[in-house]
Every structure is written in structure tokens, then in C-alpha cells.
Amino acid sequence: MSIAKPRPGGTSSCTQPRVQQTQLLLAARGQASKFLLLSLLVGYAATAGFALPNPVESLKRFSAFRSVDSARLVDGEILGERGSLMDFPQGITAQTCFVLPVTAAEAAQRLQTWDPSPHEALNVLAFSPIGLPCQGADFASLDLRSSNHALRWLLDKSFAATTGKSELNLTRDEARQLADCAKGNPAPQAVSACWAKLLLQRVALFQRQGFAAVPPYETSGKTISPADQLQAMLREKTAMTHEFAPLLMQSGVLGREPAPTLTPFYYWGLCEANRHGTLYLGAAYLLPLDDRYQILKAQYYVSGTYYTSVTLFQVWPIQVGEKSGALVWRGDFYAAPSLALTRGIDRLATGAIMLQELKKAIRCFQADVIAKRLTRN
């Protein structure tokens, strides 16, 4: 295997790393945070200073994959590993690895902005980009009118929301707004508009202040911060946070200072999760580095069933024999209340099914990339 020549620069929308160590350390709260940030900085220095010559070796260094046959990956195999157990009780993680038959730059761009909704098997009912700054028109396609049982569930829970209790992830104020709005006009179209208003508020706040300003979920009886959950999951995986230090710092996911320096691709979606209609807001950050690309896709708001998810990608150019392409490592983290109760073999089964679903999504993505390439040719 040889390595394709690194593509300098990458997409122009992303700024280069600007790290102020002093500010970061001051922002750290407590010894654990200081240690984490120090680790990130060391990781950043290491990854910025040296370009590893072999992407497969680089991948093995921080991932769960100890044996990687790049020839089989080029032929379409998808590697998958369930993550180890996490101290964070609501968290679960998995890693995958695959190859795309396009340049690393194109693969990274497509990963950042991929719309999964055309694939019925993935249960994504709607997906739409959000502009900067966001506007009401960004949610024009949000429509809960359907006989779909999952959307019916979301409508039912929207009607049932109260400031004191709801199965939906809302602040008390959002629950009040939703309840008032839904009672005013219970038609699905009107409830869609209620949701669009709530989502727009959250997006606007996120676009202004990033992860630090993500409002908590307050209607389950305890206060849950999706941003804290993201951070808790990532902090456990020190090898990954070390590898992704530049991206995690510049996106503002880890370390609250300085302000995020990357502009993400903003999106919203509506999916079916555990048979429940679930709205989500996400941001996808792309960072080109010397020899590779890093992408972070984070759902900073999820309307119910689970709390949040984050996906990390690293993309290298790769060449195996006559075939060239992009080697992609993907790490997925999910936080859901039900996971805290899932132990033993049930946890094993949950991880296995999560990996199945991830591979299904990757196959759909690969099919889209190949179809696009064929169309272009």
C-alpha cells in the first residue's frame, strides 16, 4: 500500500488552528478538566507537528482496530467494533472503518453534508440544511402531518407536554410554549409550526454561542445538559480526544474558551428512533489538516428517546495497488436514558444492533457516493 500525496488546504470554509494555551487552561474547571485540556494540547501539538506516513498505522494508533486489511476495505468491506463499556452510564460507542472510491477531500465534504433521508431503510423522515443566520424558512419543510405511527407519537407527546413533566426533551419554558401553542391549534400543521419556532430559538442560540449555550432538558424530573453529555462521552476516550484535539477545540465541543473558530454545516432532521418521531438539530464541522481531514457531527438537540449523539470522522487519502480512494474511520457516541438500565448481555446485544445500524447507514452513504461518481462520469 502506498499513500496518495496529501492534499494541502482542503475546503476553504475552515480556518486553521488557533490555540491559546493560557486561555484554555484558565477555562478549565478542576483538575480533571485541566488534565484533559493539557492532554488535548499535547495531542494537538503532536498531530500538528508530525504527519504520519501511513494512514493505516495512524488509524491503528488511536482506534480499536488492530488489524486492518486495506485491500479488503477497498473492495467494500466495512470494519466494525463495539466500544468498550463506558463509565458514563447512559453512553454507548462504536467504531467503523471503510473506504470510499473518491478523493479524501470529496469524501470529507460529502460526509459533512450527507442527506440520509432518501434511504427509507434509515428511518430519516426529513433532513434539511440550516442557513447562517437561521431563518424561519429553514424549517418550512417540517411537517408532522402523516399517518406514520412515529409522528403520531411525537404529536401525542407534544399535546401532553407540561412544564412539570414530559417525555420530550425540553426546557420548562419550551414545554410551556409547546403546550400553549398545541392547545391553541391542535392541527398537525400548527404543531409543526410550534416545533419550528422552538427549534429556531435553539439554533439561533447555538449559532451565537455554540455548545456552551445549549439549553438543558428539564422536563424529565432532572436537568440534563446534552452538551455535558457529549463532553462526558468524549472525555472517556482519551486516545480519540487526543487524535481529534484540533477539531474538538476549534469546534468548541471541549473547552469553553476560546470561542469556536470553525463554522459548521448546520442542519435539522426528523427521524424514527425506537418507533418514536424524533427531531434533532446538528452541526457538522470539517477541519482539513496536512495529511487528512477531521469531521465532527454533533446533535446538540434531540426532541426525545435519546439525549444526544456525536460522530467523529477521520479521512485519509489511500492507494492500494491501482485503486485510490479515501480511508474513513468513524467513531459514534450515543447517550440515551435507557442505556443506564441496559446491562450484561442486553448491553452486548444493544452494541451489536447499533453496529448493524451503523453499517447499514455506511452502505447507503457508499451507494450515494458511487452513484454520484457514476453520474459525474
Place this chain on the structure above:
Amino acid sequence: MRSKKSSYLALWPAVLFGLPLGPPNAFSASPARSIAQEVDAGFGYVGGATTRGGGGNIGSVDEWNADLKYVLSPQITPNVLLRFGAEWQRSTFGVPDWAPVPSVLQQANAIIGFDYQLTDQWLLRAELRPGIYSDFKDVSWRDVNAPLLVGVAYLANADLQWFFGVRVDGRSHYPALPAVGIRWRFADDWTLNLVLPKPRLEHDLNERLKAYLSAAIEVDTFRAGDHFGDDQGRSDLNHAMLDYFAARVGLGLSWRIRPSVNVEADAGYMLHRRFNFFDQHLIFRSEPAPYVQVACHFRF
């Protein structure tokens, strides 16, 4: 996934199978997170059931039963969970002194096993249950048995799983009992959980309360006491092997009172019960009778 795969079966130390053990740093989670614990306790009563066999009628036989089980399940690699534990079960039957049916059938056994993820879609459980299976009179090495339960699960998707299992007990009249099961969440609030020994049709009433139509199959093999037959005037029943079988159907409620604690209560009919001294060709069968059962399940 909301799954209940409690009954596909169990075991041997991983080392015997040469299972691939991961590097020491494979698990970063604290011991508290990588060890699962299960506690199950149950108590029940079966009303008097007319019981006949050996050309006679031994009258109405009622039954009290109780069971307690504890399993510790540490995860030692990403794909392997060990299972260590203990179990006790006791059934007391209201039989007349002269009847050649034990008044007590009891088991006290260890649980040694493992769960192993074979592939992305297949899970294996093997569980050996060595212990004493008898009427607990004249307990000796003859009463020791070690049935083996082996099961695999095929994870088709989050809503559908298939189960295939076998119970191996060399002392039983049926040394190998195969079984097939399915767990299918076919609607938002409905799950067909046809997994032995307690297949169910479950309906979620709300997040905490579930109603179910259940069946229960109980199969075990016991050895009678060394002088059991002498007491009944049938010396051929001394330390005889006995296959016990019972089948029930009922309706129940399952209440999740805490995130890790479930309480269940069901009632219905015991459809059939059989005491089979198979070597002596002596079988006693009970007619249907009502039953009630309560159980508590802890998962930590």
C-alpha cells in the same frame, strides 16, 4: 433497544474454550460499570390439583414454590461476559404420606457460564448449573447433577431476534431438549416474547407498567432419597430419577418500580404437571388448577 432476552441459556469458564482475551487496557470503564448483577426472587402457590398415577388417585395436591437466583456477570473482553452465580429453587407438594410422590423437590446449584458475541448478529450463551437436585433427604453425591444450557440469539434487528437453544441433562429421560424462540416487537406497545421457559405476549400500558399473557414451562430432573421407596412400600423408587414437568398459562402485570427493579405478579392456570419416574414407568399427572405467582427482578 428494549430487549428481554432473559432466557437463552448458559456456560464454562472462558479459558476452557480458549476465548480470545483482549489486552489489559481493553476496558477503560470502572469495575462498577463492567460488572452486571442480576437478582431474581419468586414465590407462588398452585391450588389443589387432582393427581393420578400408578393406577390410583392420590387426591388433591397443592404446591408452594420459591426461588432465588443471583448472577454476577463481569465483562472481560468486548465480546465476552462471564457469568457466576447461585440459584435455589424449592417446590413443596401437599401429598399424603403414603403417596409415591416426593413432598419436596429442591435444587441448590451454582451457575457458571459465559455470553459471547460470535459475530455482528449472533450471540451465544452457555451455562452449566452444577448442584444438588433432589428431595434433600439423604443428600449424597448421587444427588449431584450438572445440566447444561446452550443458546444462541440471532439479532435480525432491533425489533426482531431469534433464539435457538438446547438443554442437556444426561440424567433425564430426555437428555437433550431443543427449543426455538422469537422476540418480535411488532407494534409500538406490543412485543411477542416467545422465549422459553417463560414465553409471553407483552403490552406496554405506560413507561412503567406492562401487561402480559404468559406461559411457563418448568423442566427439571431430580433424584429421590435413598429410602424414599421404602417409606412408600416401593423399594424400586429408592434413589430413583424423576423428571418433573409443569406448564402454566396466565395473565400478569409487570411494574418497574425503580429503574433497576421490576415487580411482577401473574395468575392463571397450571394446565399440566407430571412426576415421571421414567425407569420405573411410573407417572403421576395433575389436572389443571389455579395458580398465583409473584416475582421481583433486580438489575444492577
